[in-house]
Amino acid sequence: MTERRMVAAIDTSLVATAAAAFSVLCASTSFAGVLADSRWVFPALLVVVVVAALGVLGRRLHWPLYATASTQVAGVLVVLSSQFAEHAVLGLLPGPAAISELGELLSGAADVVRTGVPPVPAEPALQALVCLGLGLVAIVVDLVVVGLRSPAVSGLLLLCVFAIPASLSDTMLPWWTFVAGGVGFAVLLASGGQHRRWRRHEDREQVTRALFGPTSTAVAGTAGVIALLTGVVFTGVGTEGRLPGSVPEQFGGTDGIGLQPFTSLRGQLNRDKEVELFRVRGLKEPTYLRALTLRKFDPERGWELEGLTQGVEANAQLPLPEGTDIGEGDAQRVEIQPIGYRDPWLPVFGVPRFLSGMGVNWRYDPASGIVFTQTNQESRPYVQQLVVPKPTPEQLRDARGPMRVAPEYLDTTGIPPQVTDLAQRLTADAGTEFDKAVALNRYFTDPSNGFRYDLQTAPAGGGDALSEFLFRGKRGFCEQYASSMAALLRAVGIPSRVAIGFTAGYRQGDERVITTEDAHAWVEAYFPGWGWQTFDPTPLSDGRSALPQYLNSELHPAQQPSSAPDPAQPSTPPTDGSTPGGGPQDDQGARPAPVDPRETEQSNPWPIAIGVLVLALALLAAPAVVREVRRRQRVRAISGGAAGSAGLAWQEVLDEFRDRGAQPAATDTARQVATKLLEHHALDESGAKAMRALVVAVEREWYSANGRSDESLPETLRTVLDSLRRASPLDLRSRAFPRSVLQLLRPQP
Template identity: 60%
Template sequence: MPVDVPVLRAAAAAVAVLGAGTAFAGVLADGRWFPPALLTVLVIAATGAAGRSIGRGRTTGRRGIALQRAAVVLAQLAALAAVLTALFAGSGVLGFLPGPAALAELGRLLAGAVDLVRTGTPPVAAEPALQCLVCVGLGVVAVIVDLVAAALASPAATGLVLLCVFAIPASLAREMLPWWSFLAGAAGFALLLSTGGPHRRWQRREPGGRVLRGLFSGAGAALAATAGVLALLSGVVFTGVGTEGRLPGSAGERLAGGTEGIGLQPFTSLRGQLNRDRVVDLFRVRGLEQETYLRAMTLRKFDPEKGWALDGLTQGVQADDELPLPEGTTVAGGPSTDVEIEPLGYRDPWLPVFGTPTAVGGIGPAWRYDPAAGIVFTQSDQDSAKYTQRFFLAQPSPQDLREAGGPAAIAPEYFETRGIPPQVADLAKRVTADAPTDFDKAAALNRFFTDPANGFRYDLSTAPATDQDALTDFLFHGKRGFCEQYASSMAIMLRSVGVPARVSVGFTPGYRDGADRVITTEDAHAWVEAYFPGWGWQTFDPTPLDDGRAALPEFLEDGQPAPDPQPGEPLPPEPSGQAPPPDPQEPAPEPVEQEPPRDDREQESAVWPGVVAGSVLLLAVLATPATARELRRRQLLRAVAAGGRGSASTAWRLLLDEYRDRGWDPAPSETARMISDSAVERFGLDDAGAEAVAAVRTAAEREWYGAPEDGDPQELAATVRRALEGLDRTAPRDLRARVLPRSLRHLDS
């Protein structure tokens, strides 16, 4: 039996791309990305093989062959867009055609993926955004490799492209890629090379006898080289934004005079590991007498899918001047303190400050201050020289905070609890059941985590997962972790009992070095801030630190928080069906390297410029047959539901269209019974589907041969829908049937 070499090469190209794609296992924490990537590459390979098979023998000459290859590439790109829409967009036309809404949705998803690459520390969880990005990348690579190997018959020229697939994850990974990914990539490329030698006798020739491969091998090599350069440039770009050190989990560093720096991630997670491979000095502080936390940013957005994240920054005011008090803060208790802060190994768009800042100096006009968030920020990572800060620390007593009254002048987002599991809310209510004021509730929850009797302990890694929801897993089962888990949990529990709360990210006070204090990477920390009218945001720290790094305010040491639940009280049952938890290393939607105040529309346009318009124009043409088929299907269904003479015949004609789309065109000589019986057998219909097909046939036969009956047209329409559902269950339409429906050839029937 002759070997179809182009089809063989297309299959080998798909295997080679998937083999190279296994390198992403080194930067993605789980295997959820592989099934969609597998589907994407296989669809592109099948589209290419089908397109070349359709055009085989119908095109001659260089121009005709070039046009056919261009048409196949366009079809593959359209198939890629359709697969991405079907997998990742919920608003596609017919479920897989990317209309404007679906393209906008994919754009937002890819924008989020770029943010994850920029701020995440590999390996990161394979969330849908990253799955989509991987599918886009491997899909484009699959189109190039298929063109060079199968169409241009130059499989060896694809080696550079496949090597660059390894280059990007290798540049982002903190460790060596898995050994088996190299083996898989090498095996795939070897398989592809094996299709290039012994089979040359089957290569197609022009009438003059020249081998077409000779005409295009140079083009294939040039295309592969160009694609390789672009892939390497992409790797450089992603490396530049993805490997800079972040805390926690940072391996990069920048000491004075260097080019890299250590910064903070603007998110927290409920699972993960705190990496402290080496200690790096970050700040030297002069003039700080009291121990207090150095705040870099505050996180107010709790998303059950993404965790605590930065959100809602305003343009703020220029920071290199006197600073306004946050709205609602009227009690400027405590003396003002002037300090000098010298960054040593820190580079970030967030400038850390102590307490409630009233003035910052020596930082230049690029820095802004958002009083509501308590954040000093700029548009991109900055090296800062020594800067000065004046601040005050409010020193309320427990009674002051108890008498602060209800919330005022605070955004409603600080009360948001969407997605919190009910078991967690129930636990928070039990812990604070005897707490009459917001302060007592906050103190009770703080003590719930720090009291050894409740079983929580500090650890550089969380316990192995036993529950799908990370929040309930931490609170009810693991009970071990570091600051991110404790701050994340207490903040959302505070909100669930009506206390406005946010998570702060920054540093503990560090250690004394003579008259100075030195803050290092070991001091990176997250804590909770609760809002009290007049007094503003007050610090609570639920992390059970036992090394003296905590800096608790006096009101926590003097206050008498409400009692915890009695040990004998049962814990809430384990959760089921909850939304996925905040993922271990999933970054917040707002990227560190991008301008914090930019809105989503600017981010989308920056990520995908020009792609939307081109895709819409291309798909408008390619989607015409499928759209016409869907319109016909709906028209026939409406005619059946309308009733009247001929409605049963219309129902029968609708089923014939479905049979034709699935590759079977019944002969005109076959009776209705023969056709329906054959359909049941050919398509393997289950009992429900077979019963519906038989009912439609019976209705049509009565209309053709018997007296008219006054049947319920809605019931007939429902029967047709059951028949269609049965066909979709047991014999779903393939890609060709959806894109190029055969039934359109019979519009006059």
């Protein structure tokens, strides 16, 4: 007589839930291509696991789909509050204050997504945005795969997860992310493709064969190849680090282009590592490299580009900037080689007079001093002939004449009255426009006024950002300094604009190297005849400042000549931790380097330690939880008189013995196994009797053509287990790490 093989049953809904969570996590690897570090991984893993766990709970309690989904949404909010909100109720629950914090974080993250240049640091704002998105995707995928049993449909959602970082990156995402996504989707299909034939509890061997068999392996391999090819296509139609619509293909008229360059600038300053952008040959002395200028001040959104015209062809002799009559200065020829830079703005030094080598379709706008392109193209090495104006303080004091610039450069709309009052008080003793500009510049650089350079601005106090920085926070980086001084200049009638670009970097041999550490913002003020002149209220203390002589001699009259590095003396690359700016002076007059906010954030190990501890505890508890869930499933099925109840009862008895170290031989019959177990564990009389009854029920179910379910089977099983627990109680280790879960189960005779 042949023996019937026993196979362990498994809940197919658990398989589908795990596959859904696994596929979302595989798709989330695509964010590795746009986020510069891995701080987002643990919160993302946590939110997906919480969604899966709440889905299992809802289905165990037979909740309707909407109740389960609502609970999962609440779970996502709890994870976000516990991870990113300082004012969560009990440090965990999303109260009104926590919701407000999360809203501000997500708003900031939206700006970074719109204008940041990947890869960007995974700051808390971006972590929150990624976790929220993955949480919502995980909820919908769980609903579609497990609730509606339509796993193939979820592929569209997973594709959207890939499409977002693919559209943000100007290079191909890591190849392994596409392979991971394809494998995750293949496992998802394998776990759900047979649901219409699978029962709620299916035997383990069949499930394993469906998940990891030849068919699934072939599907996974094919999906990986297709996903890899799809990734190449997505990258090929990317948008150079911005979402579609952020930078339209055409510039024209007087409309703004919606660019928020300060967000991109902050991304440059906050990078985890220094990235080389340009190599420059022929620059005689340090001078700021200007990429674009901003003329519109919005009290809520800050400074924006506006009024960019079609300009003139850049590959030709260039006119003097608008409103400039004096073309005197130091004429230079500079060779610029872009290395890690790609943008529609071509940076230039001083007053450009001729450009060549950068390719076609580049335009120069004399009004804004910007060189730009309307087509998607790589930046090539280019040559610039320029003039560096060198007016004296006396010449700028004597500058007189009409303001031949657009009236928008004098627009004071949105500047609060208290800011205007401050500007007038600071310039009350200044006799000329130049002296007013110097007085305003000195207000920020004088340590006695309490301003401090920092890559993190002071916490908002509820007022407008300009007043908050000037009167209360007094802490920020070049964005706040340049923005504030430009507003103060306009408040006293001096045309001004904010310039975005780079300092001159450091000397390396006969070249100057400009990196992401040199990203900077400064101010340009207009003087009749001389045009736009540079002012810089940000206290740079790392040797990279490029203050013009007329400003340096006024701010530091005791330092003659200019404090700028002598071009004959080779400068050295910045030391680790240096930043393009300085902080307040200490008592000895030295400005300490500002503290990198990433170092400050990483100096507190407790959030990460607690998270790792919670994850470790969850992993440690997993075997016992799996064992208990399996036991309850079997008992429920046996009590309900399900088909194969005797086999399930026998499997539960075998697992109890395995937990105690017994391992029945594969060749033994059920009677032989029972005899050995009774002898080894010395069950009492009631237990031995129940064991023999269970063997009879099992043999009747396996070998009898008309095997019927035994109504006394639940009581028989309970008696066997009670007797076993009295005769051989499990120790703590065996309860925490049951051998029946940890060892690989094989079919038993």
